[in-house]
Amino acid sequence: MKHTISILVENNAGVLARISGLFARRGYNIHSLAVGVTDNEKISRITIVAEGSDYTLEQIEKQLNKLIDVIKVRSLSADKLLARELVLVKVACKPVQRTELIDIAEIMAAKISDVSPDSMTLELSGNQNVLTTFEELLSPYEIIEIVRTGTVALQKGSSGIRV
Amino acid sequence: MSEKITVAEALVRCLEAEGIKKIFGYPGAAICPFYDKLVGSKIQHILVRHEANAGHAASGTARITGKPAVCVATSGPGATNLITAIATAYMDSIPVVIITGQVSSEQIGRDVFQEADITGAAQPFVKHSYLIKDANLVPEIVKKAFYIAGSGRPGPVLIDVPYDVQLQTIDFEYPESVELCSYKPKYEGNKLQIKRVAEAIKEAKKPLICAGGGLFSAKAGEIMRKIAETANIPVICTMMGISIIPTDHPLFMGMIGMHGRIAPNKAISECDLLILLGARVGDRAVTAIKNREDLKVIHIDIDPAEIGKNLPVSIPVVGDLRTVLTQLSEIIGTQENADWVKYLHELKNNDKRQNFISDESTNGVNPAVFIEKLNKLLPDECVISADVGQNQIWTANSIRLRGANSPSEENVSVGGRFITSGGMGTMGYSVPAAIGAKSARPEAEVIAICGDGSFQMQSMELATMVQHDINVKIIIMTNNRLGMVREVQTNNYENRLTAVFLDGSPDFIKLAEAYGIKGGYVNDEAEADTALENMLKSDKPYILQVKVDENERSIL
Ligand SMILES: Cc1ncc(C[n+]2csc(CCOP(=O)(O)OP(=O)(O)O)c2C)c(N)n1
Numbered sequence: 186m187k188h189t190i191s192i193l194v195e196n197n198a199g200v201l202a203r204i205s206g207l208f209a210r211r212g213y214n215i216h217s218l219a220v221g222v223t224d225n226e227k228i229s230r231i232t233i234v235a236e237g238s239d240y241t242l243e244q245i246e247k248q249l250n251k252l253i254d255v256i257k258v259r260s261l262s263a264d265k266l267l268a269r270e271l272v273l274v275k276v277a278c279k280p281v282q283r284t285e286l287i288d289i290a291e292i293m294a295a296k297i298s299d300v301s302p303d304s305m306t307l308e309l310s311g312n313q314n315v316l317t318t319f320e321e322l323l324s325p326y327e328i329i330e331i332v333r334t335g336t337v338a339l340q341k342g343s344s345g346i347r348v
Numbered sequence: 349m350s351e352k353i354t355v356a357e358a359l360v361r362c363l364e365a366e367g368i369k370k371i372f373g374y375p376g377a378a379i380c381p382f383y384d385k386l387v388g389s390k391i392q393h394i395l396v397r398h399e400a401n402a403g404h405a406a407s408g409t410a411r412i413t414g415k416p417a418v419c420v421a422t423s424g425p426g427a428t429n430l431i432t433a434i435a436t437a438y439m440d441s442i443p444v445v446i447i448t449g450q451v452s453s454e455q456i457g458r459d460v461f462q463e464a465d466i467t468g469a470a471q472p473f474v475k476h477s478y479l480i481k482d483a484n485l486v487p488e489i490v491k492k493a494f495y496i497a498g499s500g501r502p503g504p505v506l507i508d509v510p511y512d513v514q515l516q517t518i519d520f521e522y523p524e525s526v527e528l529c530s531y532k533p534k535y536e537g538n539k540l541q542i543k544r545v546a547e548a549i550k551e552a553k554k555p556l557i558c559a560g561g562g563l564f565s566a567k568a569g570e571i572m573r574k575i576a577e578t579a580n581i582p583v584i585c586t587m588m589g590i591s592i593i594p595t596d597h598p599l600f601m602g603m604i605g606m607h608g609r610i611a612p613n614k615a616i617s618e619c620d621l622l623i624l625l626g627a628r629v630g631d632r633a634v635t636a637i638k639n640r641e642d643l644k645v646i647h648i649d650i651d652p653a654e655i656g657k658n659l660p661v662s663i664p665v666v667g668d669l670r671t672v673l674t675q676l677s678e679i680i681g682t683q684e685n686a687d688w689v690k691y692l693h694e695l696k697n698n699d700k701r702q703n704f705i706s707d708e709s710t711n712g713v714n715p716a717v718f719i720e721k722l723n724k725l726l727p728d729e730c731v732i733s734a735d736v737g738q739n740q741i742w743t744a745n746s747i748r749l750r751g752a753n754s755p756s757e758e759n760v761s762v763g764g765r766f767i768t769s770g771g772m773g774t775m776g777y778s779v780p781a782a783i784g785a786k787s788a789r790p791e792a793e794v795i796a797i798c799g800d801g802s803f804q805m806q807s808m809e810l811a812t813m814v815q816h817d818i819n820v821k822i823i824i825m826t827n828n829r830l831g832m833v834r835e836v837q838t839n840n841y842e843n844r845l846t847a848v849f850l851d852g853s854p855d856f857i858k859l860a861e862a863y864g865i866k867g868g869y870v871n872d873e874a875e876a877d878t879a880l881e882n883m884l885k886s887d888k889p890y891i892l893q894v895k896v897d898e899n900e901r902s903i904l
Pocket of ligand 1: 736737738739740773774775776798799800801802803825827829830831832833
């Protein structure tokens with residue numbers, strides 16, 4: 186099963202290496218990882234999507250908590266998950282194809298972030314399913330490159346994870 | 349009041365402020381500024397002959413004092429040589445603060461001479477580590493390192509100090525205390541859980557305490573014993589827990605595990621309530637209970653990650669063992685369990701295999717008989733440091749430590765203490781650890797017991813003993829084999845023996861003589877008493893080479 190884990194960490198050098206090292210060492214698979222500072226510049230929030238049984242998840246949480254730089258670890262429950270990823274897709278595009286791509290962008294509520302004489306770059310954020318649909322719609326075209334962030338997530342409702 | 353000094357000097361002053369009297373180390377160019385400031389300090393530096401042994405010696409000291417001990421090495425190979433010792437300390441939760449020199453800040457990452465990413469390399473084996481970038485943070489980082497190493501579940505903490513940082517001048521003031529917003533070990537146990545523990549003990553007909561090394565870290569040996577006595581609960585221990593309770597205590601049944609005796613292993617497979625105290629329940633210790641669905645398990649440990657890791661637990665309690673057991677002792681009542689205790693006692697006393705007599709006619713000294721002879725002569729105040737291999741099992745199962753106790757409030761252990769590399773099983777641990785133990789407890793008789801294989805991984809430390817006048821005794825169980833591996837090959841590989849012969853080994857007594865150390869041979873049991881007496885009479889290092897049959901077993 187996939188789990189989404191939020192981790193608040195002290196923004197110290199090497200903290201990411203400690204966390205990813207822990208996953209590797211204990212044989213936990215990371216699906217995606219996203220890091221960014223919080224409103225407190227000394228604290229970063231990491232979102233990790235990982236695969237594993239409930240036992241594995243419990244062990245991950247406990248082992249993460251043992252790292253000195255880790256302040257808080259929370260596993261987000263699937264039913265209240267608000268999760269987003271961002272994808273940038275650069276598609277080969279002759280001027281005649283532009284309208285087709287603009288249509289797709291409109292249907293998916295994607296943005297057109299860059300256009301050149303023979304390419305177009307589309308940008309979309311959303312949950313995994315939306316992004317997958319988007320990629321499928323673009324698959325008939327020649328994709329020059331594609332880049333996708335890891336998931337960032339929080340829990341719906343008024344409660345929050347803070348220090 | 350702060351004053352302006354270099355980081356190198358600040359490091360020395362920090363160690364002094366932490367009450368460190370002796371450090372173990374091996375210098376090199378990158379750590380020279382620090383060594384320079386040791387000159388004139390009250391801290392005694394003990395020069396080992398290999399960095400790993402500086403780590404093991406610090407580990408030996410830390411086990412005895414219950415407080416972080418310090419080792420030092422230079423950058424590159426000095427630091428990487430320490431890794432086995434760091435890992436060994438980590439696996440046994442021993443508080444060690446490791447200081448390494450590093451190449452200058454501006455050279456880091458360029459693969460310059462003797463550069464090694466030691467914080468990276470040691471990462472899986474440290475509780476925490478620091479690569480110092482800002483000289484001004486040195487006092488705070490050292491304070492944090494000691495705090496982290498010694499609190500909660502103890503463990504090694506590494507401080508890597510670049511050469512240029514050591515030379516920088518800072519405003520020095522050693523903080524009285526530190527706060528880490530992300531690290532707050534929990535000491536008190538949940539009251540409701542502790543009540544459930546007391547109730548479970550009351551209901552149990554066959555309760556059993558399994559004592560692990562965590563009881564030493566928490567200095568909880570005495571309170572554990574009181575609880576066992578109050579509720580008449582038999583006690584077994586893991587390898588790491590040996591000597592937490594006197595081995596001749598009427599409630600003590602022995603060490604569990606694949607190398608343990610009958611009584612403790614029967615106890616664990618027949619009990620109806622298992623109380624794990626500071627025991628990691630390592631894979632070698634718990635094969636007997638993996639499939640016991642009816643068994644109720646209480647697990648008390650300071651590390652929540654250990655609870656439920658290897659064994660399903662009915663009542664988990666997270667907290668410091670001494671605090672939790674004190675809480676428990678206030679609500680626990682007296683109890684009978686007389687039949688259960690009597691049953692285990694009989695098992696223990698009728699254990700014919702007690703003497704590990706091998707099938708073949710013994711060519712040499714029966715190790716259990718030999719250890720028993722040692723028991724008779726051993727003073728109460730002693731530390732036994734066992735290496736790894738058959739020698740370790742023989743010692744663990746036969747050593748008798750009277751008045752054994754965990755470190756007291758003053759952090760000084762009293763009575764007979766057993767130390768060994770339990771989690772990592774690191775050959776070459778016993779002698780340097782004994783050196784560390786003796787340095788911390790000079791009044792105690794400190795004896796390392798090792799095999800002829802493991803001795804040759806640490807024999808260079810004879811020089812350390814001589815140079816610093818460290819009166820450690822060494823018993824070498826000489827079977828001309830890597831005995832434990834030989835036994836595995838005999839049992840599991842149809843006795844196809846390979847790479848376990850130690851031909852080419854020196855006469856260890858002659859080797860000792862070359863260092864100016866006296867010793868004696870024990871070729872049969874008749875020679876044992878006199879030899880042991882001579883060894884214990886000596887106020888200098890002393891070595892006994894004990895001949896043991898190559899077919900002697902440790903698993904029965
Ligand atoms: C550093 C290290 N290398 C290898 C091993 C594997 N090993 C475990 S026991 C053993 C044999 C030990 O031989 P010896 O020291 O002669 O003791 P004996 O078993 O004969 O008592 C070996 C090689 C180990 N535990 N540690």
